[in-house]
Amino acid sequence: MNSGYQVTMVRKVRKLPLPGEVLVQPGQRVEPETPVARIDLRPGIPWVLPVGRLLGIESDLLPAAMLRQVGDRVRLREVIAVAQKGIYGRKEYESPTDGVIEDISHRSGRVVIREEFGREEPPISFDVAFEIGCKPRDLPRNMMKKVGDEIKRGQVVAKKGETQAFFTKTALAPISGVITEVNAQTGYVTISRPFKEVIVRAYVSGAVATLLPGRGAVVETPAARIIGAFGVGREGHGRLRVATADVLEPNAITPEDEGAILVAGGPVSRETLRRALECGVRGIIASTAGYLDIVEALGIKVGVGITGQEDIPLTLILTEGFGRLSMRENSFAALRGLEGRLACVNGATQIRAGAIRPEVVVPFPGWDGPLAEETGPEEDLALGQRVRIISEPYFGQMGVVAELPRQPEVLPTEARVPVVVVALADGTPARIPRANVEVF
Amino acid sequence: MDDRQPRTILATDVGSTTTKALLIEKQGEEYRLSFRGEMPTTVEAPWENVMVGVRKAIRRLEELSGRRFLTPEGVLLRPRRGDDGVDYYVSTSSAGGGLQMMVAGLVSTVSASSANRAALGAGAVVLDVIAVDDGRATSEQITRITELRPDIILMSGGVDGGSVTHLAAIAETIVQASPQPRFGATYKLPLVYAGNRDAADLVEAVAGEVMDVHAVENLRPRHDLENLGPARETIHDLFMNHVMAQAPGYGELMGWVDVTIMPTPGAVGRIIMVMAERYRANIIGVDIGGATTDVFSDFGGTFTRTVSANLGMSYSICNVLEEAGFENIRRWVPFEVDQRTLSDWVASKMVRPTTLPQTLDNLMLEQALAREALRLSFEHHRSLARKVEKEEIVAGWRSQQKIFRSVGEEVIDLKRLGMLVGSGGALSHAPRRAQAALMLLDSFQPEGVTQLAVDSIFMMPHLGVLSSTHPDIAAQVFDLDCLVRLGTCIAPAGRGRDGQPAVTVRLHPAGGKVEDTRVAFGELVRLPLAVGQTARAEILPAGGFDVGAGRGRPVTAEVEGGLVGVIVDARGRPLELPADDRKRRAKLLAWMEQLDAYPPEALRGLKGG
Missing domain, CATH: 3.30.420.40 (ATPase, nucleotide binding domain)
Known part of the structure; x- marks a missing residue:
């Protein structure tokens, strides 16, 4: 033990969801931002083309009519199939897109071409309101597709004037992609390429211990690790600053805290969370917060108890959970001892089987002192142990295990359960269900 | 035997x-x-x-x-x-996320909905339902199927002898998406084909090379017929031999069992079906867990299972609060509670799912949330439990596509419900059985004469899998050790004014004294009738009330006793609570008192406060 924290060997599995490219070597030193592995997800939009029908031939004749085969790369307007009927009956089919032929079906007469996107292609915005001759504010109701929809080159994005078909004006998509914005102020529509690159970064500073072929690597580092009860927000890192041992007030956060990880020994309020977002704070480690405050200040849902993927710039880690409790002394002492160091935080919480709890990892890359064994958070109750009660009517109170009765006892709710007798701070004994105390 | x-x-x-x-x-x-x-x-x-x-x-x-x-x-x-x-060993399993499936059909309200029901009935979590008319372009469907990583795909569509073209197209769409199984890439993804039998060879030809195709009997051999059994059985077998076999240790477990391992919810569904047949009654079973709530029903031989994936009493308890809304939870609480306190308490329960309510207030809050979780799950179930749809085909003049219109008939008729069985911690472990009865009444609102029971220690899955080979043994244990009979509820449907006569119940207990009980609207009355005892009940509803035979018409029924007894619930259907807070709390306390659901001194304390 030194200044409240223990250094253990922390190993982090950094892994892609699907096989991809690994970018590091064994033994390589990495920083939190170092890419470990990458993969391109959704390799473009598939075009399903009824080529047989468009050429006017039977489906089973399609393979013979194809000029290009499965796996071939084709260009826009390239003739990919030809049907010959008599001398004048020549029909050609031009590819409506650049891409790779994935399938040619002799049953349905369909051809599938997977359109490919380059990584650098930018999104395109164009003035759709002007093209269809409507006011920008009327654009949303003239749209044929909504934000998030896939669209292909040449498809109608918006049209105006359905009743007088002759005067109908349409705007066509200049590229394939996903509609990402419909702007009612400017009348512009933005189409982005659905190219999605997933990069797994090292998350902690340390060294690559082992490679996971095609998937990623295990990064290890001597580090101090503190586990929370509940968190929201993604992986991130910043300098650790202990802002207060008590309730974190909004005015305790300044613009200098941009990118920092703030620690509070007490609860955090709705106003404080808003202030932290304004100042660009990267993370907050506090004892507790109100459920409604989190939901409203951060604009997220935590309904099913699985978090960590929220699109918020702040990661919040609550060491004790919800309501109003102070942080357990050893966690606070550890964080205080780590002040000024680089802290890596992850709000991911999953309370179901194989529980994931949020964590703070403070790496010590050059550590040559002794390494402690990481102890599990769950311990069996024993006489004399310090515990905290985590349910009404003693919620948040601390005490010492005074007795462990063998027989289950009847609670005020009339349920019969195993109990523990806890001597509270003022010496009064309290009989508590064993499930409702935490070793402190 | x-x-x-x-x-x-x-x-x-x-x-x-x-x-x-x-x-x-x-x-x-x-x-x-x-x-x-x-x-x-x-x-x-x-x-x-x-x-x-x-x-x-x-x-x-x-x-x-x-x-x-x-x-x-x-x-x-x-x-x-x-x-x-x-002598014999059986097992069920829901570890590792259970069975996850994708289903595909021709028409979303017809074959795709049958396929959805078959998959749910087999105990699966359904990831997505793909249909020709689901509003997505083929390319979008392909993208979606590629994203999913199901354990099994179930495909259906067409009546036997019908057209095969569209089926080939669906099979092709699935193949073109090249879906990958969830566990490892060492085996071919199973595709269960349960559509037009004439298309079976075609589907095999299209998909056979890249997928493990299993053709079974059509889910919809005719427009007016649904046959989910064979597909369900095949899914169970595949679940064991392909999916579970990939999970660590299951190989050995498979060697131990005497009958194929079943997915847990599939086994629960099976015992419900077996019991519905034995009791010759319509049964609804509900299992409220920490993460999900499953509802099973067997009505007139139509079996339906639904999963409310995010309604549960610990891991997803915050979602119950979000979906039901604070006001709906609060209405069941007989004391004042503010939104902040309730939501923090709920969130604490989510973070520490193993904690137990120690005070009566906390127990009542937990039970208020359970009522809403049950109510929402049952609503979801009713919306899906529909009889085979009738189809109308309307050909549009502009398009060559046929537009299907379908009308489904709701299967659940609460007046014909014979038995309501609750399972899961909130119901099975409620300190007083009357609390479980009250929760079931408030959330399901049965009408007419309905038996109430809870599963004592969650042994329905074990008995379900056992019933596949030894239905008699399973039924005996279910009856003697699994079911805890709470009693019978008599609930007239209709509404009236408080205090207005609603129903008169005359009980003829075997060998006992005949007694008349008049119950006014808005009241809940408990009549003692012990476990194992039965009585003939003559039920005389007042003019505007219906106990199953029509408004004001008397009904005679054999009622079973139980730990709570016979409950006459004249609170009206649908059950409405007074808008005024003080009146609402007084009503709740009166009902709790009438059922003796909580310690009387505690209820007196709440009344005083």
């Missing part, structure tokens, strides 16, 4: 958090539950082998019974020798 019947049966359910082992034995002429052991499931790291948990749970049975069921090396002792060892 003959001599070849096993005397000692071991059953395990490998759940997502705990593995539960039961010992069922022949005692005299009856089969009874004799011991039960529970241990954490070990499918995840650090063990990554289910057998560790299974052996621990069996060892726990050994401790409790003082007998031996495993050899020192941990092998199941079989056959039985004297008191040691077992």
Whole structure:
């Protein structure tokens, strides 16, 4: 033990969801931002083309009519199939897109071409309101597709004037992609390429211990690790600053805290969370917060108890959970001892089987002192142990295990359960269900 | 039952958090539950082998019974020798996220909806339903199928002898998406084809090379017929032989069992079906868990299962609050509670799912949330439990596509509901049985005459899988040890003014005194009738009320007793609570008092406050 924290060997599995490219070597030193592995997800939009029908031939004749085969790369307007009927009956089919032929079906007469996107292609915005001759504010109701929809080159994005078909004006998509914005102020529509690159970064500073072929690597580092009860927000890192041992007030956060990880020994309020977002704070480690405050200040849902993927710039880690409790002394002492160091935080919480709890990892890359064994958070109750009660009517109170009765006892709710007798701070004994105390 | 019947049966359910082992034995002429052991499931790291948990749970049975069921090396002792060892072993499993499926059909309200029901009925989590008319372009469907990583795909569509073109197109769409199985890439993804039998060869030809195609009987052989059984059976087999076989330790478990391992919810559905047939009654079963709530119903032979994936009492309890809304929770609480306190309490329960309510206030809050979780799950169930749709085909003049319109008939008719069975901690472990009865009444609002029961210790999965080979033994244990009979509810449907006569019940207990009970609108009355006792009940509803035979028409029914007895619920259907807070709390307290659902001194305290 030194200044409240223990250094253990922390190993982090950094892994892609699907096989991809690994970018590091064994033994390589990495920083939190170092890419470990990458993969391109959704390799473009598939075009399903009824080529047989468009050429006017039977489906089973399609393979013979194809000029290009499965796996071939084709260009826009390239003739990919030809049907010959008599001398004048020549029909050609031009590819409506650049891409790779994935399938040619002799049953349905369909051809599938997977359109490919380059990584650098930018999104395109164009003035759709002007093209269809409507006011920008009327654009949303003239749209044929909504934000998030896939669209292909040449498809109608918006049209105006359905009743007088002759005067109908349409705007066509200049590229394939996903509609990402419909702007009612400017009348512009933005189409982005659905190219999605997933990069797994090292998350902690340390060294690559082992490679996971095609998937990623295990990064290890001597580090101090503190586990929370509940968190929201993604992986991130910043300098650790202990802002207060008590309730974190909004005015305790300044613009200098941009990118920092703030620690509070007490609860955090709705106003404080808003202030932290304004100042660009990267993370907050506090004892507790109100459920409604989190939901409203951060604009997220935590309904099913699985978090960590929220699109918020702040990661919040609550060491004790919800309501109003102070942080357990050893966690606070550890964080205080780590002040000024680089802290890596992850709000991911999953309370179901194989529980994931949020964590703070403070790496010590050059550590040559002794390494402690990481102890599990769950311990069996024993006489004399310090515990905290985590349910009404003693919620948040601390005490010492005074007795462990063998027989289950009847609670005020009339349920019969195993109990523990806890001597509270003022010496009064309290009989508590064993499930409702935490070793402190 | 003959001599070849096993005397000692071991059953395990490998759940997502705990593995539960039961010992069922022949005692005299009856089969009874004799011991039960529970241990954490070990499918995840650090063990990554289910057998560790299974052996621990069996060892726990050994401790409790003082007998031996495993050899020192941990092998199941079989056959039985004297008191040691077992004759028969069965198991269910929902570990590792259970069974995840994608279903596809032609028309979303017809074949795709049948396929959805078949998959749900087999105990699956349905990831997505793909249909020709689901509003997505083929390219979008392909993208979506590629994203999903199902364990099994179920495809249906067409009546036998109908057109095959569209089916080939769907099969092609699936193949073009090249979906990958969830566990490993070492095996071909199973595709169960349960559509027009004439298209079976075609589907095999299209998909056979890249997928493991299993053709079974059509889910909809005719427009007006639904046949979900064969597909369900095939899904169960595939689940075991392909999906579970990939999970660590299951290979060994599969070697131990005497009958194929079933997905837990599939087994629960099976026992509900078996019991509906035996009791010749319509049954609704509900299992409210920590993460999900499953509702099963068997109405006139139509079996339906639905899963409300995010309604539960611990992990997803915050979602119950979000979906139901604060006001809906609060209405069941007989004391003042503000939104901040309630939401923090709910969130704390989510973060520490194992905590127990210690005060009566907390117990009442928990039960208020359970009512809403049950109500929402049942609403979801009713919307899906529909009889086979009638189709109308309307051909549009502009398009060549046929537009299908379909009308489904709701299957659930609460007046014909014979038995309502609750399961899961909130119902099975409620300190007083009257609390479970009240929760079931408030959330399901049965009408007419309905028997109420709870599952004592969650043994429906074990009995479900056992019923596939030994239905008599399963039924006997279900009746004697699994079901805790709460009693019978008599609820006239209709509305009136408080205090206005609603119903008169005349009970003729076997060998007892005949008694008339008049119940006014807005009242809840409990009449004692013990477990095992039955009585003939003459029920005379007042003018505007219906107990199953029509408004004001009398009904005579045989009612079963139970731990709560006969409950006459004249609070009206639909049940409405007073808008005024003070009146609402007074009503809730009066009902709780009438059912003796909580300690009387505590209720008096709440009344005073």
